[in-house]
Structure formats: structure tokens, C-alpha cells
Amino acid sequence: xxxxxxxxxxxxxxxxxxxxxxDPDPEKIPEAFGTDVAGMEAFCLAMxxxxxxxxxxxxxxxxxxEQYGAEGWAALxxxxxxxxxxxxxxxxxxxxxxxxxxxxxxxxxFEGLGADAVTVAPYMGRDSVEPFTAxxxxxxxxxxxxxxxxxxxxxxxxxxxxxxxxxxxxxxxxNADRLMFVVGATRPAMLAEVRExxxxxxxxxxxxxxxxxxxxxxxxxxxxEQCGLLVNSSRGILYAAGLGASREAxxxxxxxxxxxLAQDMKRALSAKGLL
Amino acid sequence: xxxxxxxxxxxxxxxxxxxxxxDPDPEKIPEAFGTDVAGMEAFCLAMxxxxxxxxxxxxxxxxxxEQYGAEGWAALxxxxxxxxxxxxxxxxxxxxxxxxxxxxxxxxxFEGLGADAVTVAPYMGRDSVEPFTAxxxxxxxxxxxxxxxxxxxxxxxxxxxxxxxxxxxxxxxxNADRLMFVVGATRPAMLAEVRExxxxxxxxxxxxxxxxxxxxxxxxxxxxEQCGLLVNSSRGILYAAGLGASREAxxxxxxxxxxxLAQDMKRALSAKGLL
Numbered sequence: 001x002x003x004x005x006x007x008x009x010x011x012x013x014x015x016x017x018x019x020x021x022x023d024p025d026p027e028k029i030p031e032a033f034g035t036d037v038a039g040m041e042a043f044c045l046a047m048x049x050x051x052x053x054x055x056x057x058x059x060x061x062x063x064x065x066e067q068y069g070a071e072g073w074a075a076l077x078x079x080x081x082x083x084x085x086x087x088x089x090x091x092x093x094x095x096x097x098x099x100x101x102x103x104x105x106x107x108x109x110f111e112g113l114g115a116d117a118v119t120v121a122p123y124m125g126r127d128s129v130e131p132f133t134a135x136x137x138x139x140x141x142x143x144x145x146x147x148x149x150x151x152x153x154x155x156x157x158x159x160x161x162x163x164x165x166x167x168x169x170x171x172x173x174x175n176a177d178r179l180m181f182v183v184g185a186t187r188p189a190m191l192a193e194v195r196e197x198x199x200x201x202x203x204x205x206x207x208x209x210x211x212x213x214x215x216x217x218x219x220x221x222x223x224x225e226q227c228g229l230l231v232n233s234s235r236g237i238l239y240a241a242g243l244g245a246s247r248e249a250x251x252x253x254x255x256x257x258x259x260x261l262a263q264d265m266k267r268a269l270s271a272k273g274l275l
Numbered sequence: 276x277x278x279x280x281x282x283x284x285x286x287x288x289x290x291x292x293x294x295x296x297x298d299p300d301p302e303k304i305p306e307a308f309g310t311d312v313a314g315m316e317a318f319c320l321a322m323x324x325x326x327x328x329x330x331x332x333x334x335x336x337x338x339x340x341e342q343y344g345a346e347g348w349a350a351l352x353x354x355x356x357x358x359x360x361x362x363x364x365x366x367x368x369x370x371x372x373x374x375x376x377x378x379x380x381x382x383x384x385f386e387g388l389g390a391d392a393v394t395v396a397p398y399m400g401r402d403s404v405e406p407f408t409a410x411x412x413x414x415x416x417x418x419x420x421x422x423x424x425x426x427x428x429x430x431x432x433x434x435x436x437x438x439x440x441x442x443x444x445x446x447x448x449x450n451a452d453r454l455m456f457v458v459g460a461t462r463p464a465m466l467a468e469v470r471e472x473x474x475x476x477x478x479x480x481x482x483x484x485x486x487x488x489x490x491x492x493x494x495x496x497x498x499x500e501q502c503g504l505l506v507n508s509s510r511g512i513l514y515a516a517g518l519g520a521s522r523e524a525x526x527x528x529x530x531x532x533x534x535x536l537a538q539d540m541k542r543a544l545s546a547k548g549l550l
Contacts, residue, residue, distance in 0.1 A: 106341055143398055
């Protein structure tokens with residue numbers, strides 16, 4: 001696992017702050033891989049192979065594995081094992097529970113799976129976050145402002161919007177330096193507000209591509225002196241080739257999609273004088 | 276799975292609204308069962324056997340299974356299979372994600388595991404709840420007011436506390452009649468406030484026993500004309516016998532602990548004229 005400094009160095013090395021989301025949807029995986037659990041696993045590992053020159057992080061989405069029960073978990077374990085150890089693995093699990101239970105989830109992700117980071121929901125408060133940040137050399141990625149339309153239902157609740165309250169209180173949690181925050185790219189102007197509360201933290205930013213956000217807008221409002229951003233793309237990379245594409249065509253299209261995003265990122269890093 | 280009416284009938288039949296939480300902690304499971312995954316599974320099934328006369332629901336806590344990865348999931352699947360189909364199985368997973376991902380989690384719980392209900396976190400709003408309530412004949416148990424000390428961090432945020440906002444908005448979600456709500460027993464007086472927002476909904480109430488809540492206080496503020504309560508106890512029942520107890524002594528102590536809670540419940544139901 002990487003410190004913030006180590007992560008920044010990896011970002012400079014690759015000229016990219018791309019996180020590739022591994023959401024293996026059986027309805028979208030090219031038929032060449034097969035649509036069973038073995039095909040899903042092979043597809044994920046092929047995506048890692050294709051995009052590795054452009055990615056500093058991978059984010060497997062646990063739901064797509066859990067839907068296959070124990071068999072899916074075993075595939076997830078092998079996918080995580082297949083990701084080189086010098087890139088960050090973020091288990092996108094959005095777990096949120098307290099005390100002893102939270103510690104078990106943290107063990108499942110950090111020790112069982114061997115992930116470097118896990119996404120966590122803040123609803124239950126400090127008790128549901130600190131069991132994760134207690135793990136040395138691991139990142140806890142707390143939901144703050146998500147990219148979905150109904151984020152406004154509760155994340156904007158209150159005179160000070162809840163997502164700002166989450167960012168503010170999180171700074172006082174134990175081992176707060178092990179926190180990153182999820183902030184959606186669909187609301188790039190709000191990144192400036194997020195930076196008022198969390199000036200230096202790394203932000204994991206979904207919503208680029210299929211959901212409408214752009215790398216340039218995110219970089220404009222979110223970049224810090226140590227980059228401070230991981231921008232995630234899932235569907236736009238994974239399913240760049242059609243359902244009927246061959247394995248080779250699929251790898252090529254996904255590599256190109258990742259490269260295009262990485263080029264935007266390189267431009268943004270250069271403009272900020274970070275390369 | 277049971278409708279609200281079916282659940283009420285089961286509650287009347289057993290004179291109990293007890294939910295037994297299955298949190299198999301390897302550090303607390305009596306040694307007679309063994310502390311590996313097989314022992315954990317055997318322990319859970321023994322607990323179901325011991326408490327079945329007094330329980331209308333079981334709530335396996337997924338963290339305790341996930342910490343063993345694929346092996347733990349396989350054990351969880353067998354435990355759920357081993358619970359008689361006429362009692363409710365609530366997968367305590369506290370999942371919270373959106374759209375397609377939420378649908379995958381819902382399938383994992385309702386179809387893969389075969390649970391009748393799943394706990395869900397509301398942070399991301401309507402989009403993160405409706406993919407669960409879309410499942411006919413299944414319950415979605417939304418976190419509202421939890422029983423942990425730091426619940427106050429965010430659940431009380433805003434002039435109208437967030438937990439009330441969650442209850443209020445949830446009533447407008449699609450298939451809202453398939454919702455239950457988690458409301459902690461450690462704040463029984465607040466159950467009256469919860470009932471202002473959710474007068475008829477079933478509430479899943481943790482925090483009785485080890486965490487300090489009592490059945491009488493919960494019943495006083497929370498009972499409806501169709502009971503409307505499932506009160507959960509985990510540690511107080513599972514670990515009623517000591518670490519060194521025999522299998523038989525363990526079953527006996529847990530049955531007694533469940534029976535004692537069920538007797539309190541029967542009294543409360545009778546006092547309300549529901550039996």
C-alpha cells in the first residue's frame with residue numbers, strides 16, 4: 001500500500017491519476033470472455049492488463065461479485081491477487097457498521113481480500129469509521145458527496161449541508177490522515193467547497209465519462225500540490241468495445257479509452273506544474 | 276417471506292417479537308463448537324435450533340462471515356438455508372449503493388442468499404433504496420436512528436434531525452410499504468418521535484440487553500396495532516453460556532435467555548390487547 005507521498009510519486013511516474021472501476025456486468029462483458037463467473041474473472045484480469053500503463057488504482061465493485069455468493073467472492077479474491085502490488089486496490093464495498101462489526105468488515109477487506117483501501121458510508125458516525133482508520137497503512141475512503149441524482153436527498157440536508165458536516169467532523173476522527181473522500185464529478189463546482197473542508201485530502205472522484213463529468217473540470221477545482229485526486233472511470237473503459245468484440249479488440253479499445261483519460265490528466269498535471 | 280399481516284400472525288402465534296442476531300464471534304463461541312468456520316456455522320445452526328420456539332426472525336451479521344472470504348460466504352449460505360422458511364431472515368449487510376450496483380446487492384441478498392430482508396444505509400438517497408424495494412415480497416430495512424453512541428454525529432444533523440428526514444422522505448419512495456426501519460432501543464423515548472413519522476411501519480430495534488435497552492421501554496413507545504416491532508438481541512442470547520460450556524449447556528442457556536425476552540414481549544403484547 002502507498003502513503004500519500006507514494007501515491008503522488010506513482011501519479012507522477014504514470015502522468016495519470018486514473019482509477020479503473022471493475023464493475024463486471026454479465027450483460028455487458030463481451031461474449032468472447034463468457035458470461036459466467038470464470039468469464040467475469042478473466043474479463044477483470046484482462047482489463048487490468050490492458051489499462052495498467054495508465055492506471056494508478058483499481059476499484060473492484062463488490063456487488064458484482066457478491067451476486068454470485070461464495071463463488072463470486074473466490075473470483076474477487078483472485079482478481080485482487082492478480083493486480084500488481086504497486087497500484088492501489090480500492091474495495092468498493094460502501095460498508096458502514098459499528099465497533100466490533102466494523103472491525104470485522106475492515107479485516108475482511110484489508111486482510112482477507114488484501115485491499116489497500118475500502119469505501120465506507122458515514123451515516124452511523126465516528127464509531128463506524130474509526131475501526132477502519134485504525135488499520136495502519138490502509139486507506140478509508142469515506143462517502144461525502146456522491147455523483148447520483150438523489151445525492152441531494154440527504155447529503156444536502158441541513159443549513160450546513162450534511163456532506164460538509166461529514167468532511168468537517170471526519171477531520172477530527174482518529175487517524176484522519178488515513179481518510180480519502182468520495183466526491184462526485186457530476187458536481188465539479190462543489191469541489192471548491194469540498195476543498196474548503198478538506199484542503200489536502202485525496203478525493204476519489206466517480207462520475208467522469210458515462211455520468212457526464214470531465215477530467216478538466218474536476219482538475220480545475222480539485223487538484224492540490226500533491227495531486228489529491230483519483231478520478232474513476234468504469235463503464236467508459238470496461239465496455240469501450242462492443243458485446244461481439246474479440247478479446248484482442250476489447251483489450252485494445254479499453255486501453256485506448258484509459259489512455260485518452262490519462263492524456264487529459266497529464267495535461268492537467270502539467271498545467272499545474274506537477275510533472 | 277411474510278407480509279406485515281403474516282408477520283403479525285407469527286408474532287401472535289409465538290407471543291414474541293424477538294429477532295435473534297447471529298453475530299458469530301470466534302472469540303466468544305464456546306470451545307465445544309470449535310473456532311474455525313465450520314464451528315461458526317455449527318454454532319449458528321445450534322442457536323437457531325435452541326431459540327426457534329421464541330424467535331420470529333433471525334439476523335445474520337454479514338461481517339462475521341465476510342471476514343473469512345469465500346469460505347465464510349459459503350457458511351453463511353448454509354446457515355440461511357438451515358433457518359426454517361416460516362421465520363424471517365434479515366441479512367444485516369447495511370449495503371448502500373446506487374442503481375445497477377444496488378440491484379446487484381439486492382440480488383445477492385434476496386436471490387443468492389435467499390434472505391427475506393436486508394438492512395440498507397440511506398446516505399446516498401432514494402436511488403440507493405428503491406432498487407431494493409423493487410423486489411416484491413421482500414423487506415428493505417432502512418437505517419434511521421441507530422443505537423451506537425456516535426449516532427448523534429450525523430443522524431441528528433440539521434434543524435429537523437436527519438433521521439426524521441430519512442423517515443419522512445422514505446415514505447415517498449417507490450414501494451414504501453416494503454420498508455422497515457432500524458431504530459435503536461438505547462433511545463426509547465425517541466421511538467415516540469419515530470412513530471410521528473412512521474406510525475405503522477415495522478421497526479427493527481437493536482440495543483436491548485448488552486447495550487442497555489429494555490423490552491418494556493421499547494414496547495411502551497413503539498407498539499402498534501399490528502405489533503410493528505422486531506426487537507433484536509445478539510450477544511445476550513448467543514453467549515449466555517461461558518466459553519467452556521458444553522454444547523448442551525450452551526443450547527440451554529441461550530434458549531433460556533431467548534425465553535426470558537419472549538416472556539417480556541408476551542406481557543407487552545397482552546397489555547396492549549394484541550394476543
